[in-house]
Amino acid sequence: MPETKKFLYVNRKAPYGTIYALEALEVVLIGAAFEQDVSLAFLDDGVYQITKGQDTKGIGMKNFSPTYKALGDYDVNKIYVEQESLDARGLTLDDLLPLTWEDEDDDWAEKDSIKVISAAEMAKIMEQSDVVFSF
């Protein structure tokens, strides 16, 4: 049994203006195959990645926001969103995609993946991670 490490993917960029958000999502999905302990952090403009209602038909780019809903199926269910970043952008939890996962140890009950936390709590999560990938 190889050692399990705590991986944290830090997302700080808006979704379409740069390639960072899409690249991060692809790395997370690839990494999910290696059965590590994975957490995602969304802070600063990164919170814009997981907002509801994205429709990219008018700009000729792929809308990759539905892919975040698949994260739960890959056992990626610790998604931390920073409260201060939402506040600065006039956003609340209601503006975010309802990301969920099914708990096999609890009769496949559907549970929320997103936890809204403070910057101080986010700092602790970062500090407790073995590997941090920042996008």
Add this chain to the structure above:
Amino acid sequence: MSQLHTVNKSPLERNTLESAIIHAIKGNALLMIEDGVYGAMQGTHKSAMVSDAMDNISFYVMGPDLKARGIDEARIIEGIKIVDYSGFVALVAEHDVTQSWL
């Protein structure tokens, strides 16, 4: 000379919008495109900066970029006009100079 300023960066990540507003003079137009459209939202830490500049600057925002980012038109700061790609072209044609703030 009438100028059109375009801003394509999020005001919460860069100071591009702020700098464009500071350097725009009365009668100029400012168009938010790409990630710049986040600057058109109500209730952000940068909304007041935009509202305060409206006496001097006409603000426009790209509709397709708003839609892509899931920003409902109802959440746009009052007074900002939503344009499409042909509206963008019209703005460029109406002004003597276009300055792209990157």
